[in-house]
Amino acid sequence: MGNTPNVARRSESSRQAIFAAARELCAERGYGRLTIEAIASRAGVSKKTIYRWWPSKGAVILELLDEAATMKAHHPDTGDLAADLRTQLTAVIGMLAPPQTSALAGVIAEALHDPALAHDLRERLIEPRIAEFKNRMRQAQRQGQLSPDADLDVALDLLYGPLYHRLAFHLGMPDPAYLDTLIAHALRSLSMTQ
Amino acid sequence: MGNTPNVARRSESSRQAIFAAARELCAERGYGRLTIEAIASRAGVSKKTIYRWWPSKGAVILELLDEAATMKAHHPDTGDLAADLRTQLTAVIGMLAPPQTSALAGVIAEALHDPALAHDLRERLIEPRIAEFKNRMRQAQRQGQLSPDADLDVALDLLYGPLYHRLAFHLGMPDPAYLDTLIAHALRSLSMTQ
Amino acid sequence: MGNTPNVARRSESSRQAIFAAARELCAERGYGRLTIEAIASRAGVSKKTIYRWWPSKGAVILELLDEAATMKAHHPDTGDLAADLRTQLTAVIGMLAPPQTSALAGVIAEALHDPALAHDLRERLIEPRIAEFKNRMRQAQRQGQLSPDADLDVALDLLYGPLYHRLAFHLGMPDPAYLDTLIAHALRSLSMTQ
Amino acid sequence: MGNTPNVARRSESSRQAIFAAARELCAERGYGRLTIEAIASRAGVSKKTIYRWWPSKGAVILELLDEAATMKAHHPDTGDLAADLRTQLTAVIGMLAPPQTSALAGVIAEALHDPALAHDLRERLIEPRIAEFKNRMRQAQRQGQLSPDADLDVALDLLYGPLYHRLAFHLGMPDPAYLDTLIAHALRSLSMTQ
DNA sequence: AGATAACCGAGACGGTACGTCCCGTCTTGTA
DNA sequence: TACAAGACGGGACGTACCGTCTCGGTTATCT
Numbered sequence: 075m076g077n078t079p080n081v082a083r084r085s086e087s088s089r090q091a092i093f094a095a096a097r098e099l100c101a102e103r104g105y106g107r108l109t110i111e112a113i114a115s116r117a118g119v120s121k122k123t124i125y126r127w128w129p130s131k132g133a134v135i136l137e138l139l140d141e142a143a144t145m146k147a148h149h150p151d152t153g154d155l156a157a158d159l160r161t162q163l164t165a166v167i168g169m170l171a172p173p174q175t176s177a178l179a180g181v182i183a184e185a186l187h188d189p190a191l192a193h194d195l196r197e198r199l200i201e202p203r204i205a206e207f208k209n210r211m212r213q214a215q216r217q218g219q220l221s222p223d224a225d226l227d228v229a230l231d232l233l234y235g236p237l238y239h240r241l242a243f244h245l246g247m248p249d250p251a252y253l254d255t256l257i258a259h260a261l262r263s264l265s266m267t268q
Numbered sequence: 269m270g271n272t273p274n275v276a277r278r279s280e281s282s283r284q285a286i287f288a289a290a291r292e293l294c295a296e297r298g299y300g301r302l303t304i305e306a307i308a309s310r311a312g313v314s315k316k317t318i319y320r321w322w323p324s325k326g327a328v329i330l331e332l333l334d335e336a337a338t339m340k341a342h343h344p345d346t347g348d349l350a351a352d353l354r355t356q357l358t359a360v361i362g363m364l365a366p367p368q369t370s371a372l373a374g375v376i377a378e379a380l381h382d383p384a385l386a387h388d389l390r391e392r393l394i395e396p397r398i399a400e401f402k403n404r405m406r407q408a409q410r411q412g413q414l415s416p417d418a419d420l421d422v423a424l425d426l427l428y429g430p431l432y433h434r435l436a437f438h439l440g441m442p443d444p445a446y447l448d449t450l451i452a453h454a455l456r457s458l459s460m461t462q
Numbered sequence: 463m464g465n466t467p468n469v470a471r472r473s474e475s476s477r478q479a480i481f482a483a484a485r486e487l488c489a490e491r492g493y494g495r496l497t498i499e500a501i502a503s504r505a506g507v508s509k510k511t512i513y514r515w516w517p518s519k520g521a522v523i524l525e526l527l528d529e530a531a532t533m534k535a536h537h538p539d540t541g542d543l544a545a546d547l548r549t550q551l552t553a554v555i556g557m558l559a560p561p562q563t564s565a566l567a568g569v570i571a572e573a574l575h576d577p578a579l580a581h582d583l584r585e586r587l588i589e590p591r592i593a594e595f596k597n598r599m600r601q602a603q604r605q606g607q608l609s610p611d612a613d614l615d616v617a618l619d620l621l622y623g624p625l626y627h628r629l630a631f632h633l634g635m636p637d638p639a640y641l642d643t644l645i646a647h648a649l650r651s652l653s654m655t656q
Numbered sequence: 657m658g659n660t661p662n663v664a665r666r667s668e669s670s671r672q673a674i675f676a677a678a679r680e681l682c683a684e685r686g687y688g689r690l691t692i693e694a695i696a697s698r699a700g701v702s703k704k705t706i707y708r709w710w711p712s713k714g715a716v717i718l719e720l721l722d723e724a725a726t727m728k729a730h731h732p733d734t735g736d737l738a739a740d741l742r743t744q745l746t747a748v749i750g751m752l753a754p755p756q757t758s759a760l761a762g763v764i765a766e767a768l769h770d771p772a773l774a775h776d777l778r779e780r781l782i783e784p785r786i787a788e789f790k791n792r793m794r795q796a797q798r799q800g801q802l803s804p805d806a807d808l809d810v811a812l813d814l815l816y817g818p819l820y821h822r823l824a825f826h827l828g829m830p831d832p833a834y835l836d837t838l839i840a841h842a843l844r845s846l847s848m849t850q
Numbered sequence: 851a852g853a854t855a856a857c858c859g860a861g862a863c864g865g866t867a868c869g870t871c872c873c874g875t876c877t878t879g880t881a
Numbered sequence: 882t883a884c885a886a887g888a889c890g891g892g893a894c895g896t897a898c899c900g901t902c903t904c905g906g907t908t909a910t911c912t
Contacts, residue, residue: 497871497872497873498872498873498874499871499872499873500872509873509874509875510874510875510876513874513875
């Protein structure tokens with residue numbers, strides 16, 4: 075009574091084994107063929123252990139992506155907005171790369187019919203990155219590289235939209251030259267006063 | 269003269285019953301909970317009949333969408349480009365509407381891990397519509413509403429991209445006012461000389 | 463208008479093709495894996511044509527066996543009863559030979575759960591042969607090789623029983639020496655007066 | 657001390673439910689119309705649970721028969737060989753009774769095209785009973801009721817053969833009087849010196 | 851220094867759907 | 882009208898995973 079409650083005595087080694095297995099299997103078979111059973115088996119872990127900590131395979135992958143994402147610096151600020159955007163967009167393109175085996179593309183697909191996963195995806199993975207993006211854009215506004223009037227929601231849509239449009243219909247990711255063209259169009263339209 | 273071959277031929281009534289069942293079930297349960305078994309059962313059709321003509325539920329939905337799409341006129345040409353784009357984009361937004369039960373969103377999700385479906389989705393549904401879009405844009409160029417130099421691939425990315433970006437992360441579809449803002453930005457940047 | 467009615471215009475060539483296909487497939491895959499579809503396909507015949515003339519695959523095989531059986535002389539009468547029985551039993555053993563691919567064994571198995579087939583099997587194939595057997599035995603009685611009191615039903619049971627008992631439990635068919643032993647026991651007990 | 661291994665173990669209640677369902681359904685519909693699906697459904701068990709432990713419906717029925725058989729005393733020894741044989745044969749006749757719904761007849765039929773099942777049928781069900789039969793016969797030899805020279809394989813064939821011959825061709829099982837006649841013939845021929 | 855309670859592996863379990871096979875019926879044109 | 886071709890509704894097959902559930906065993910705090 076009145077004593078400290080048990081903290082979760084979660085096994086970190088199991089957690090890492092699960093992530094490693096999930097990453098490997100996703101790369102080998104693609105997200106669609108990935109199963110909890112296979113992850114458990116490959117990780118040498120009981121299925122129960124996975125279900126104890128995550129509600130679905132999407133949640134495992136989401137946490138894995140989140141962990142990977144937070145390990146990297148994001149939205150570099152070299153002072154050159156267009157160059158920094160190119161760097162960042164190229165990184166995202168790399169993560170969506172072959173849609174078959176891209177963990178991120180898999181989670182996006184699953185989230186389309188799983189509202190709980192969609193919620194977590196937006197809240198834990200996407201919105202923090204959107205905030206970072208807007209911070210970088212505001213910094214550009216302060217530095218006079220972008221009009222102070224620029225609508226940052228529009229900026230997000232114009233810059234990131236093409237990637238997901240192309241992902242959705244397998245139109246191929248933009249090559250570097252075309253990416254520059256896109257960035258140029260977006261920045262140009264954002265910097266014009268209405 | 270050139271008469272019908274000696275084969276038992278496909279039942280049109282089964283085909284329509286399958287489409288009707290698929291449409292209903294997708295609306296009721298969402299694409300993710302849709303199963304071939306349920307479609308067959310609701311349509312009063314054997315599973316074999318579905319598998320005889322389509323390789324997966326995605327292919328059924330794709331053909332259904334294609335049939336629905338070709339029944340409607342597309343990319344209206346009222347002479348007012350921005351208005352016509354608003355009309356068209358609003359129609360697409362309507363099809364993606366609640367991602368849970370949108371047949372189109374479901375096919376997009378499935379195509380992310382099914383290359384064969386992805387191929388058909390692009391070839392049968394998307395590319396013809398992209399061609400229509402570009403025709404409309406070329407018409408606008410002829411009419412002087414759009415710079416003759418405008419890059420139509422960029423146009424596609426800037427105008428449609430935001431929809432799929434928002435779909436992917438459940439950011440909510442653009443409302444009419446914001447849609448106009450997007451269209452304005454896109455057209456503005458396209459019409460500037462490089 | 464009082465003209466002659468159409469007699470059944472059954473195609474004899476189809477009938478023979480069906481029998482040939484059935485025989486081959488039964489030998490190749492065994493009776494258990496034999497299907498009407500495969501017979502039709504191999505025979506170059508429509509399934510409908512098979513169903514028009516036979517109610518089941520068992521009936522096809524039964525007719526095939528009947529046709530084969532009636533082409534051979536049965537129950538030879540060389541004057542030596544034991545030798546003739548040995549000849550006849552050896553022929554039957556040959557027909558039951560590898561139970562997997564024996565058409566006769568297959569029909570027997572199927573008749574165990576198909577009363578209509580069982581009826582036809584008994585009536586068309588078995589009872590005529592039982593009658594022949596009894597005729598031969600009666601001839602032996604007339605010739606003094608068998609007691610006139612011998613119970614021919616018992617004779618049938620004692621002589622043929624061992625084959626089916628061994629068939630049922632895969633105990634291996636009697637070899638020639640053992641077959642002679644069986645015949646000797648049977649005839650001895652039949653010839654004793656009670 | 658040699659304790660239980662660290663594994664989830666088989667559910668005895670499921671096993672009994674499966675046997676009960678199989679028994680009932682076999683009696684209701686006959687072995688031929690018996691399906692794994694129906695057994696699973698009636699037993700309130702998943703199909704996988706059946707397939708986990710048995711390779712086919714024949715194997716389920718075989719184990720069920722084995723279990724039932726080992727629960728009863730066999731080959732009684734009252735000192736009267738003919739009477740004991742009559743008792744035993746009558747029991748077997750009862751198990752083969754209506755071929756449609758006899759589980760034993762069903763397994764025999766299936767074993768005719770399933771070598772693995774045939775193997776198990778012989779090894780687990782039949783050979784132990786043959787051994788019991790021979791023990792009883794040897795006891796009779798010791799007690800002077802049967803010639804010490806009697807060939808026990810022949811005895812088996814002559815006594816049990818008629819049952820399976822009659823089963824195979826739906827000739828009707830022997831009635832008690834005829835059964836006595838058969839036993840008398842068999843024992844007589846076995847007890848004669850060669 | 852136990853006690854004890856959560857975690858862990860293993861994997862059986864009731865389910866649902868899969869995609870396939872074959873059934874027996876039917877439809878369509880040809881001969 | 883018999884036939885080949887083969888689509889059809891139906892039902893069972895055997896498999897794959899789902900998410901839940903016991904089972905013993907192993908930790909790792911908390912008395």
